[in-house]
Amino acid sequence: MSRKILIWLSYLLFIQPLYSIAKDDISVELKVVANAHPLLQYPEKDKNKGPTIDILNAILAEAQLTASVAFMPWARAFSIAKKNPNTLILSMIRTPEREDSFYWIIKVSRPARxxxxxxxxxxxxxxxxxxxxxxxxxxxxxxxxxxxxxxxxxxxxxxxxxxxxxxxxxxxxxxxxxxxxxxxxxxxxxxxxxxxxxxxxxxxxxxxxxxQRVSYIALNKGTDKAIAQRLQQAADKFVKTPEYDYLLAN
The missing domain is CATH 3.40.190.10 (Periplasmic binding protein-like II)
Structure with a gap:
């Protein structure tokens, strides 16, 4: 077997696992659960609206990921997000009790109680x-x-x-x-x-x-770390934009 063929076979063996990871990564469709909120996120005429939805869409676009959003009562949304990997939850207040169950991707509101x-x-x-x-x-x-x-x-x-x-x-x-x-x-x-x-x-x-409290878009911590990292990098980039400042203020 020639040296050129050996090099080519070694290259194929090297890139195959990388290709599989990339393919699996890109094909993942995230789920998003949320409780409808008139100031943050809500369905209207078959479209999802609100500043938190706009922040979510900006992050997903930057990360080159897709997600479907489902609105439901809060207790059910929280239960689904806590139990299921590849699941984001919108506008959740960060508390010590919840801290270790989620990646806290990006701040979306500063509510009072x-x-x-x-x-x-x-x-x-x-x-x-x-x-x-x-x-x-x-x-x-x-x-x-x-x-x-x-x-x-x-x-x-x-x-x-x-x-x-x-x-x-x-x-x-x-x-x-x-x-x-x-x-x-x-x-x-x-x-x-x-x-x-x-x-x-x-x-x-x-x-x-x-x-004062702070709420976030959060991600189930059982999600693949590559996905979590991609979302976090997208969020870190978006927080530096004027659009984010505007959406956070609204």
């Missing part, structure tokens, strides 16, 4: 967490807010009214069936607007740094 009552129900105004424990509070099942309140001593049996969606939560407050909700005031106003009830006034204490 405060106790909100109806402006017309002065008897439900609260200044302290201890006062809030004497009220009935609607909160979304397995959300960061739910976990946070339980950790602070609130109870599903005593003062928490558990719901599956943001719409249910805001509707209960608007109809006077709960005393408080625990969320971002902008979220509450946007949901009231979507419900055609924008004239309902809400009350809450002044927002401070203590009330």
């Amino acid at each position: 405060v106790f909100i009552s109806l402006e017309s129900k002065t008897e439900n105004y609260v200044d302290t967490i201890e006062q809030a424990k004497e009220k009935l509070i609607a909160v979304i099942l397995n959300s960061a807010e739910h976990k946070e309140l339980v950790a602070a001593g609130f109870s599903d049996k005593k003062n928490l009214y558990i719901v599956s969606s943001r719409e249910q939560m805001i509707s209960l407050l608007a109809n006077g069936r709960v005393d408080l909700i625990y969320t971002d005031p902008n979220n509450a106003r946007a949901q009231l607007q979507a419900m055609n009830r924008p004239n309902i006034g809400i009350h809450y204490k002044k927002i401070t740094m203590k009330n």
